[in-house]
Amino acid sequence: MLGPDDLRFFLAIAEAPSLAAASRALDVSPPAVTQRLRALEERLGVHLVDRTGRHLSLTDEGELVAERGRAILGSLGDLDEALAARRGQVVGHLRIVAPLGFGRAYVAPVAGSFQAAHPEVAIDLRLSDRIGGVPEAAFDLAIHVGPIAHAAPGLIARRLAPNDRLLCASPSYLAAHGHPACPGDLRAHACIALRENDEDVTLWRFRQDGTEDRVRIEPRLSSNDGEVVRGWALAGRGLILRSEWDVAGDLRAGRLVRLLPGYALPDAPVTALLGARRQARAARTRRFLDALASALDPPPWRPSTP
Known part of the structure; x- marks a missing residue:
């Protein structure tokens, strides 16, 4: 017999790429996860997880327990919520x-x-x-x-x-290198790339009067951290293409300057x-x-x- 705690424990394993990741999600040590999983398998009399190196995959029985477990916990959650709603919670x-x-x-x-x-x-x-x-x-x-x-x-x-997405740079960078007048000018500037998600981050696209202008940049600085990229721009290291939410305050304060305002960039x-x-x-x-x-x-x- 599996109880709700058993199902929650196993779903944490099923949704993790490794037992180490599952232990972090459960906030217990990896040996404790391994011991509890082994005890669960012995109690059920089936093998639930295949472990290959640092990775894990569910057996057919493990997939069944995960699928049915989600449904059971979902039903229990629905019941708790329905009762709570009657109490106004x-x-x-x-x-x-x-x-x-x-x-x-x-x-x-x-x-x-x-x-x-x-x-x-x-x-x-x-x-x-x-x-x-x-x-x-x-x-x-x-x-x-x-x-x-x-x-x-x-x-x-x-x-x-x-x-919106905005192209901008610091006043110090622009004083030293000048303002680009069109997207093609970016090839002569230091451009900084933010590598996030699965986008092609070195292909910058600009649109004006129904015509799209694509520029392939060759960044000398790039990072997967937006705060790092913004910091480089503030320090005068180059141009960045960033979300409005991230640079709006810098633009208003004059720490960054918006460039090519007559061109539209893909919004975000x-x-x-x-x-x-x-x-x-x-x-x-x-x-x-x-x-x-x-x-x-x-x-x-x-x-x-x-």
Whole structure:
């Protein structure tokens, strides 16, 4: 017989790339995870996980336990939520993934306030700049900044806020190297690339009067961390193409200068992706999404109009 705790334990293993990752998710030591998994397999009389080196994969029996376990825990969650709704409460576990910088600046404060307002909700906020690599079963709500190339079937997208991409550089860099007059001039400038998601980050696209101009940059500086890239630009190391939410304050303060304002760049809207699991449709998810949408309307990075 498997209890809810057993199912939660095994699902943490099923959704992790390795036992070490599962131990971190469960906040226990790897030997403790291995011992409990072995005891679970002995109790059931079946082999649930194949371990090859540092990686793991589920056996057919393991896939069955994971599939049925999600359904059982989902039903229990639905029951808890239905009873809580009759008491006027919001309860349950809410798993959110968001980009690193945007998540720190805008999602984390809303998550903290939401949990304080709903003490029976447990929030797990994971920040990653490779959200596309996070399996859909691992989250109830994902926040994405930028175009969505391929959404998994069953996901529901809700646009939360507009967000432009802007080309900019520091006054010190421009004083030393001059302003580009057209996209082609960028080939003579030091360009800095942010390597995130799976985008072709060295192909910069500009549009004017219905015509697209593509420039292949050769960055001497690149990073997967937006804060590092922004810091290089502020230090006068080169030009960056960044989200409006990240550089709007620097532009207003004069620390950065917007370049080629007559050209449009592909926008990067802020979008919420609801998972296909039933828990993603729960009241806690919907209410958190409403709270986040409210916090982003109007977008905090754009000056309010009188």
